Amino acid sequence: MKIKLPGLGLLEGLAVTGKNMVQSFYKKERMTTVQYPEERAPISPNFRNFPFLVYDKDPQAGLRCTACSICEKECPPQCIYIVLERDENGKSLKRPKVFDIDISVCMNCGICAEVCPFDSIYMDGEYEMSTDDRFGGLLLGLDRLSKSAEYHMKLRPEQASEVMARRKADEEKKAAAAAAKAAKAKADAEAKKAAEQEKGGEA
Amino acid sequence: MIPLLILAPLILLAAIGAVWMARPVHAALMLALTLALVAVLYLALGAEFIGLVQFAVYVGAVAVLIVFSLLITRRGDEAEEIERRPKSLITGLLCTVPVLAVLAYSAIFGSNIKLIPWEAKLTIAELGETLFSSHAPAVLALAVLLTAVMIGAALFAREPGKTPEDPAEK
Amino acid sequence: MKKTFLDRHRAGCPDHVARASCPPPNQNQAFILPLAAATAEPSLFSPEFLPRLPQRLVEMILTNFGVPDWLVTIAGFLVAAGTVVAVFLSAFALLSLIERKTLARAQNRIGPNRAGWFGILQPVADGIKMLTKEDIVPAKAEKFLHLLAPILIVVPAILALGVIPYGREWTPVPLELGLVFFFAVGSLTELSVFMAGWASGSKFPMLGAMRAISQMVSYELPLIISALGVIMVSGTLSLPHIVDLQGGFQLGFIPSWNIFTPWGLFAGLLFYICSIAEANRCPFDLPEGESEIVAGHMTEYSGFKYALFFMGEYLGLLAIAGLFVTLFLGGWQAPLPGLGFVPTWFWFFGKLALVIFSYLWIRATYPRVRIDQLMRFAWLCMIPMALLTLPAAGIWHFTGRGLLSWVVVLPLMLVPWVIVAVIFNRRLATTTRTYRFADT
Numbered sequence: 001m002k003i004k005l006p007g008l009g010l011l012e013g014l015a016v017t018g019k020n021m022v023q024s025f026y027k028k029e030r031m032t033t034v035q036y037p038e039e040r041a042p043i044s045p046n047f048r049n050f051p052f053l054v055y056d057k058d059p060q061a062g063l064r065c066t067a068c069s070i071c072e073k074e075c076p077p078q079c080i081y082i083v084l085e086r087d088e089n090g091k092s093l094k095r096p097k098v099f100d101i102d103i104s105v106c107m108n109c110g111i112c113a114e115v116c117p118f119d120s121i122y123m124d125g126e127y128e129m130s131t132d133d134r135f136g137g138l139l140l141g142l143d144r145l146s147k148s149a150e151y152h153m154k155l156r157p158e159q160a161s162e163v164m165a166r167r168k169a170d171e172e173k174k175a176a177a178a179a180a181k182a183a184k185a186k187a188d189a190e191a192k193k194a195a196e197q198e199k200g201g202e203a
Numbered sequence: 204m205i206p207l208l209i210l211a212p213l214i215l216l217a218a219i220g221a222v223w224m225a226r227p228v229h230a231a232l233m234l235a236l237t238l239a240l241v242a243v244l245y246l247a248l249g250a251e252f253i254g255l256v257q258f259a260v261y262v263g264a265v266a267v268l269i270v271f272s273l274l275i276t277r278r279g280d281e282a283e284e285i286e287r288r289p290k291s292l293i294t295g296l297l298c299t300v301p302v303l304a305v306l307a308y309s310a311i312f313g314s315n316i317k318l319i320p321w322e323a324k325l326t327i328a329e330l331g332e333t334l335f336s337s338h339a340p341a342v343l344a345l346a347v348l349l350t351a352v353m354i355g356a357a358l359f360a361r362e363p364g365k366t367p368e369d370p371a372e373k
Numbered sequence: 374m375k376k377t378f379l380d381r382h383r384a385g386c387p388d389h390v391a392r393a394s395c396p397p398p399n400q401n402q403a404f405i406l407p408l409a410a411a412t413a414e415p416s417l418f419s420p421e422f423l424p425r426l427p428q429r430l431v432e433m434i435l436t437n438f439g440v441p442d443w444l445v446t447i448a449g450f451l452v453a454a455g456t457v458v459a460v461f462l463s464a465f466a467l468l469s470l471i472e473r474k475t476l477a478r479a480q481n482r483i484g485p486n487r488a489g490w491f492g493i494l495q496p497v498a499d500g501i502k503m504l505t506k507e508d509i510v511p512a513k514a515e516k517f518l519h520l521l522a523p524i525l526i527v528v529p530a531i532l533a534l535g536v537i538p539y540g541r542e543w544t545p546v547p548l549e550l551g552l553v554f555f556f557a558v559g560s561l562t563e564l565s566v567f568m569a570g571w572a573s574g575s576k577f578p579m580l581g582a583m584r585a586i587s588q589m590v591s592y593e594l595p596l597i598i599s600a601l602g603v604i605m606v607s608g609t610l611s612l613p614h615i616v617d618l619q620g621g622f623q624l625g626f627i628p629s630w631n632i633f634t635p636w637g638l639f640a641g642l643l644f645y646i647c648s649i650a651e652a653n654r655c656p657f658d659l660p661e662g663e664s665e666i667v668a669g670h671m672t673e674y675s676g677f678k679y680a681l682f683f684m685g686e687y688l689g690l691l692a693i694a695g696l697f698v699t700l701f702l703g704g705w706q707a708p709l710p711g712l713g714f715v716p717t718w719f720w721f722f723g724k725l726a727l728v729i730f731s732y733l734w735i736r737a738t739y740p741r742v743r744i745d746q747l748m749r750f751a752w753l754c755m756i757p758m759a760l761l762t763l764p765a766a767g768i769w770h771f772t773g774r775g776l777l778s779w780v781v782v783l784p785l786m787l788v789p790w791v792i793v794a795v796i797f798n799r800r801l802a803t804t805t806r807t808y809r810f811a812d813t
Binding site: 228232235251252255256258259262263264266267270271274275327 | 518549550553554556557558559560561563564567568571579582583586587590593610
Binding site: 006007010013014016017018020021024025030031032033035 | 475478479480481482483734735737738739791794795797798
């Protein structure tokens with residue numbers, strides 16, 4: 001039978017804090033402080049902050065965004081501003097001339113990333129965006145928003161690899177369909193040519 | 204002589220302030236100041252023990268008791284002004300002036316008053332010995348009285364018919 | 374051991390048994406033991422002499438220039454006071470940093486380490502912050518009392534620091550009645566806490582002040598009663614003499630400090646707990662706990678006045694820890710024989726550092742005590758136990774202060790303590806709570 005002497009609980013408490021005091025110097029799992037800004041705590045793959053645009057190889061030509069403005073319409077606080085690029089005839093070039101996101105308005109909901117049909121806008125994980133320029137510093141344009149697909153892969157490997165696999169499968173299907181169509185067209189052309197030759201032979 | 208000349212007017216001023224001040228807490232603090240100055244007077248007279256004990260007991264306990272009772276019995280922070288009536292001034296003067304006159308007369312013209320020489324001081328060892336050997340009955344009677352007072356106060360403070368319960372016991 | 378002037382007067386006493394009945398030295402002296410009486414001084418450049426160096430230097434320089442004697446004495450006292458204030462203000466600054474870092478380590482985190490190497494400039498940063506803050510005085514506050522209160526909290530703490538013996542014959546103001554002086558200025562703190570609370574003119578400070586005063590008054594009683602045992606056994610109220618009487622070693626290596634006596638163990642523990650309560654430290658910091666009452670009586674203070682409150686509290690803590698070291702831990706006496714070459718102020722400040730570290734450790738560990746638990750503890754538990762140490766000290770003295778006294782006195786102290794502890798434990802034991810609505 002353990003005789004609990006009154007007052008010993010006090011000493012047990014002191015032992016707990018004493019153990020903390022001594023072991024926090026050399027045990028890594030006790031000292032969980034991250035010395036910001038020299039070190040940074042790792043962010044989880046589900047962390048989302050502000051949006052960014054994905055480009056495949058070239059920041060201008062490989063930009064996936066076609067300026068369809070779906071994200072602009074779906075954004076709840078209306079923080080996206082898109083201007084479509086048109087050529088001299090007024091035909092749309094399927095590229096944004098101006099793509100501005102005001103991150104002081106953005107509420108990090110991720111709806112723009114959910115509704116984009118072209119896999120071009122995803123949520124970034126960068127949080128060190130503070131600036132001393134109160135009026136323009138928080139308005140991000142195309143140059144600051146475009147980031148490469150490799151960056152996307154590094155940031156969210158699961159999501160990015162799923163997107164890339166889907167895009168590759170789509171492209172292969174499209175290529176296969178195009179090849180099938182081309183083969184069919186070639187077969188049609190050859191059949192037509194054979195039919196014409198037959199017709200010519202007959203006449 | 205010089206300490207007395209400097210301190211006595213200050214003590215009188217503080218005492219007058221203690222009864223003249225409009226708000227009760229100010230009056231209590233002026234009372235604490237009076238008692239502290241009296242303690243300084245004792246120290247200047249060379250009665251060190253009594254001076255320090257006066258400080259510890261009067262300023263540290265009695266004044267605290269007075270302000271504490273003021274705090275407890277005041278509702279909110281109403282700035283209570285004590286009204287002064289001219290008639291009470293006359294009554295006060297009628298009461299105090301004869302007493303002061305009698306004191307002054309006996310101090311100046313009294314024949315049984317001996318002034319204690321300035322350098323004769325009671326050391327603390329002698330004080331302790333006298334207190335507990337020749338004046339021991341008085342000290343013991345005081346102790347019994349104080350204990351009775353404390354027990355009486357504790358009994359008064361209890362609500363009748365209830366034993367104090369420990370709230371943590373529930 | 375160096376011959377102090379107290380030693381010369383004790384020449385007639387054969388052994389330490391008769392020490393208490395030996396007349397304390399030279400009772401017909403003036404109020405303040407004159408500086409000239411401390412004639413057996415260490416040499417000018419020894420490390421022992423270091424605390425007194427500024428004072429002696431100034432006195433020597435002034436006497437060289439033909440300044441009259443009374444002015445030299447006053448200047449010497451001023452320099453001594455200035456030294457004490459300078460040392461303890463820097464100790465306060467260092468303590469605020471060490472407290473934060475120790476509490477942080479106890480909570481598995483690093484304390485402030487950005488302001489300078491290991492955060493050593495953090496107190497400077499805090500000071501600059503406090504100085505540059507806006508001084509807000511509430512509209513309903515009493516202006517004069519609001520200003521006076523922080524000053525009246527710092528002044529008693531600094532006054533109390535002046536009577537503690539920091540080294541052999543280095544007490545800034547060696548008073549014959551040092552202990553009574555200490556407790557007298559300690560009582561002044563209570564009145565200034567009330568002033569701070571009432572002059573702020575709002576509810577939180579008044580409530581905080583009421584609680585603070587009731588706590589300080591309740592815990593002052595066991596504090597003084599446990600010090601009474603020391604006074605009884607030492608036969609004097611002067612702190613340098615009390616430290617002198619704790620010299621020597623028993624059984625060869627156990628120092629004869631007051632805490633190594635059967636009654637002193639318990640009286641020292643009581644004094645320690647009451648000193649935590651007097652200084653308003655956790656676990657007794659209800660008057661100033663942030664989650665309870667914002668900042669209690671200091672709520673309406675900002676800027677440097679708040680820094681003065683902070684300073685007063687920490688200086689009071691240092692003073693009462695110094696008193697604990699003086700009364701029970703043997704002051705500047707060395708812990709082991711043969712360590713006489715180490716300057717005595719080193720032992721004093723080392724013991725003080727250990728005591729302060731224990732305060733920090735306790736702060737990091739224990740939860741806050743509620744006001745009714747606090748009062749109950751003081752009046753029902755501490756005062757009877759403190760009163761019990763008085764006859765225990767007497768019996769210890771009259772049974773010869775040796776092994777027999779230990780055998781007689783230790784059960785006398787231990788049995789009531791265990792009984793009270795068991796009773797309190799049983800009364801306050803937590804039973805499983807049943808909830809009215811949550812269990813359904």
